[in-house]
Amino acid sequence: MDNxxxxxxxxxxxxxxxxMLGLILLATxxxxxxxxxxxGAAKSTVVAAVDRVAPKHAEESTYYSKFISDDLHPMNTWxxxxxxxxxxxxxxxxxIAGRLKIKTEHNPKIxxxxxxxxxxxxxxxxxxxxQIARGCTSGAALSGAAVLSLGGFITMMAIFGxxxxxxxxxxxxxx
Amino acid sequence: MxxxxxxxxxxxxxxxxxxxxxxxxxxxxxxSSGFSSSRKIVGLFYGYDFTVLRVFFTxxxxxxxxxxxxxxxxxxDMSFVYIHPTYLTAAIVGGLIMGLGFVSGGYCPGxxxxxxxxxxxxxxxxxxxxxIGIFLFSEAFPVLEGIYEGTGMFDGDFLGYITITxxxxxxxxxxxxxxxxxxxxAFYFTNLIRKRVKPVNY
Amino acid sequence: xxxxxFILGAVLIIVAFGLVLLPDSVNKDQVPPEKLLKEIMSQSRxxxxxxxxxxxxxxxxxxxxxxxxxAEEYSTYSLPGALNIPLENLLDNEWKPYLEQTGVDVVxxxxxxxxxxxxxxxxxxxxxxxxxxxxxxxxxxFADIMQPQMPAPTEPAEAFDLYTFRKGASKYFGxxxxxxxxxxxxxxxxxxxxxxxKSAAAGGC
Numbered sequence: 001m002d003n004x005x006x007x008x009x010x011x012x013x014x015x016x017x018x019x020m021l022g023l024i025l026l027a028t029x030x031x032x033x034x035x036x037x038x039x040g041a042a043k044s045t046v047v048a049a050v051d052r053v054a055p056k057h058a059e060e061s062t063y064y065s066k067f068i069s070d071d072l073h074p075m076n077t078w079x080x081x082x083x084x085x086x087x088x089x090x091x092x093x094x095x096i097a098g099r100l101k102i103k104t105e106h107n108p109k110i111x112x113x114x115x116x117x118x119x120x121x122x123x124x125x126x127x128x129x130x131q132i133a134r135g136c137t138s139g140a141a142l143s144g145a146a147v148l149s150l151g152g153f154i155t156m157m158a159i160f161g162x163x164x165x166x167x168x169x170x171x172x173x174x175x
Numbered sequence: 176m177x178x179x180x181x182x183x184x185x186x187x188x189x190x191x192x193x194x195x196x197x198x199x200x201x202x203x204x205x206x207s208s209g210f211s212s213s214r215k216i217v218g219l220f221y222g223y224d225f226t227v228l229r230v231f232f233t234x235x236x237x238x239x240x241x242x243x244x245x246x247x248x249x250x251x252d253m254s255f256v257y258i259h260p261t262y263l264t265a266a267i268v269g270g271l272i273m274g275l276g277f278v279s280g281g282y283c284p285g286x287x288x289x290x291x292x293x294x295x296x297x298x299x300x301x302x303x304x305x306x307i308g309i310f311l312f313s314e315a316f317p318v319l320e321g322i323y324e325g326t327g328m329f330d331g332d333f334l335g336y337i338t339i340t341x342x343x344x345x346x347x348x349x350x351x352x353x354x355x356x357x358x359x360x361a362f363y364f365t366n367l368i369r370k371r372v373k374p375v376n377y
Numbered sequence: 378x379x380x381x382x383f384i385l386g387a388v389l390i391i392v393a394f395g396l397v398l399l400p401d402s403v404n405k406d407q408v409p410p411e412k413l414l415k416e417i418m419s420q421s422r423x424x425x426x427x428x429x430x431x432x433x434x435x436x437x438x439x440x441x442x443x444x445x446x447x448a449e450e451y452s453t454y455s456l457p458g459a460l461n462i463p464l465e466n467l468l469d470n471e472w473k474p475y476l477e478q479t480g481v482d483v484v485x486x487x488x489x490x491x492x493x494x495x496x497x498x499x500x501x502x503x504x505x506x507x508x509x510x511x512x513x514x515x516x517x518x519f520a521d522i523m524q525p526q527m528p529a530p531t532e533p534a535e536a537f538d539l540y541t542f543r544k545g546a547s548k549y550f551g552x553x554x555x556x557x558x559x560x561x562x563x564x565x566x567x568x569x570x571x572x573x574x575k576s577a578a579a580g581g582c
C-alpha cells in the first residue's frame with residue numbers, strides 16, 4: 001500500500017478486516033438470527049434514562065411507551081450488552097496497537113471547538129435519522145444489506161448518496 | 176441447524192454472554208480496521224481513503240454469500256433470520272439525514288462508540304449527540320409517527336419484511352453474484368480514484 | 378493494483394458464482410416420495426395410549442403432546458399439557474420450533490387417527506424427526522385409559538396387569554366416571570415440557 005500515513009502499518013488490511021467482520025456478522029446471524037447494531041443500544045439508554053428521570057412523561061409518550069413495555073425485551077438489553085462488548089473490544093484493539101490516547105481528531109485547518117460542534121450536530125442528525133429508518137449504518141445498512149433486505153439497501157444507498165451529496169459543503173471541515 | 180438462539184439450541188441464558196463476545200469481536204475488528212478515526216472514515220467521501228468502503232462491502236458480501244451457502248446446506252433457516260423491514264419513505268428520509276450527519280460528524284453510531292473507547296473526544300461528543308438526537312426524535316414522535324409507521328400520508332409505505340430479491344422477483348443467488356462483481360469493481364475503481372486525489376495526512 | 382488483490386477478487390467472485398451454480402434447493406429439506414412411502418407403510422409411527430399414559434404418569438420430559446384438532450375441539454377436551462396446533466396451521470413458522478427438534482418425541486393427537494396421520498405426513502415430509510401418532514386418537518384413549526374394560530377371566534395374566542395399569546391411569550387422569558367427556562383440559566401439574574417460543578425480535582439497530 002502506498003498510503004503514507006503512519007497508522008496504516010498498524011491497521012488491518014481493509015479486505016482482511018472486511019472478511020473478518022463479515023464472518024463475525026455471519027456468526028451473529030447464525031447464533032442469534034439477526035445482525036449487529038449500534039444505535040439500538042443508545043436508544044435503550046435514552047429510553048431508560050427518560051423513564052428514570054420522568055417516568056410519567058415516558059409512559060405518556062407514544063414512542064417511549066413502545067419500548068418501555070419492551071424494556072425487558074431481550075433484544076433491547078441484548079444490544080446494550082453488545083455495545084459494552086464493542087467498547088471493550090475496541091479498547092483492547094486500541095491498547096494492543098498503541099492508539100489509546102485522549103484527543104480530538106480534527107483537521108489542523110479547523111479549531112478543535114469547531115470539530116466538536118459538528119460532531120455533536122452529526123450525532124444529533126444520526127440519532128434522528130437512525131430512529132426514522134429503524135437502524136443506522138450497522139443495523140440497517142450493514143446487517144440489512146447482508147440479508148438482502150430491501151429497506152437495508154435503500155437506507156444504505158440513501159446514507160452514502162446523501163453523504164456524497166453533502167460532502168462538498170463540508171469539505172473545509174475535512175480536507 | 177441455526178439460528179441457534181431462536182430455535183433454542185443454545186439456551187437463552189447464554190444470550191448476554193454471546194452478546195458481549197460478539198460485540199467484542201465486532202469492536203476489535205472495527206477498531207483494527209481503522210474505524211476509530213473519523214478522518215479516515217470520511218476519506219471515503221473525499222476520495223483520499225476508501226477503507227470504509229472496502230471493509231463495509233467486503234463484510235456485506237462475505238456475510239451474504241455465507242448466509243446463502245449456510246441456508247443451502249440447511250445449517251440456517253432463513254425464515255428465522257430477522258429481515259430488516261422496509262418502510263419506503265422512512266428508509267430514504269432517515270438515510271438522507273444520516274448521510275448529512277455522517278459528513279458533519281465523521282462517525283456513525285458504531286464507529287463513534289469505537290472512537291470513544293480509545294479516547295477520541297469527538298467520538299464521545301458524537302455519541303452524546305446521538306442520544307440527544309434519539310431524545311429529540313422521541314419527543315417529536317407524534318409529528319413523525321406517520322413516516323415512521325407508514326401511516327397517514329405515508330400509507331402504503333410499509334412493504335413488509337421483504338428482501339430486495341423478493342421485491343424484484345429475482346434469484347437471490349444471482350443478485351449476490353452481481354453484488355459481488357459490483358463490489359470488486361468498486362474496489363478497483365476507487366483505488367484508481369484514490370491515487371489521483373491529493374493525499375491527506377491525518 | 379497488485380496481482381495479490383487480483384487473485385483475491387477473483388476468488389471472491391468465483392465463490393459468489395458458486396451460489397448461482399447451486400441446484401435449486403426448494404425441495405431439498407423435504408423427504409423424497411419413495412422414502413415417505415416406506416415410512417408410511419411402517420407402523421413405527423404409532424404410539425399406543427398405554428405407552429403415552431405411562432410416560433405422562435412417569436413425568437417423562439421427552440414427550441410432547443400436540444393436539445391437531447380445531448381450537449374449539451381442543452377447548453372442550455384434550456389431554457393434559459397438550460399444545461393445540463390446528464392442522465391448517467401446522468406449517469406456520471410459529472410452530473416450527475416445537476416440531477422441528479431432536480430429543481423430544483412429538484405425539485400428534487386427533488379424535489381418531491385421521492387428522493393426526495395427515496399431520497404426521499406433513500411433518501415427516503418437512504423433515505421433522507421423532508413424530509408419532511397417538512394410535513386410535515382420543516377415542517382409543519377413552520376406550521383404553523378412561524374406561525378400561527375388565528378382561529375376560531380366560532385371558533392371560535398380562536391382560537389383567539394391563540387392566541390394573543389402565544385403572545390406575547384412569548384415576549390419574551380423572552377418568553372412571555361416565556361424564557369425563559366434559560372434563561376440562563386444565564391439568565394439575567403435568568410433566569409435558571412447555572417450550573416457550575421466541576419470535577424474531579423487532580426494532581433496534
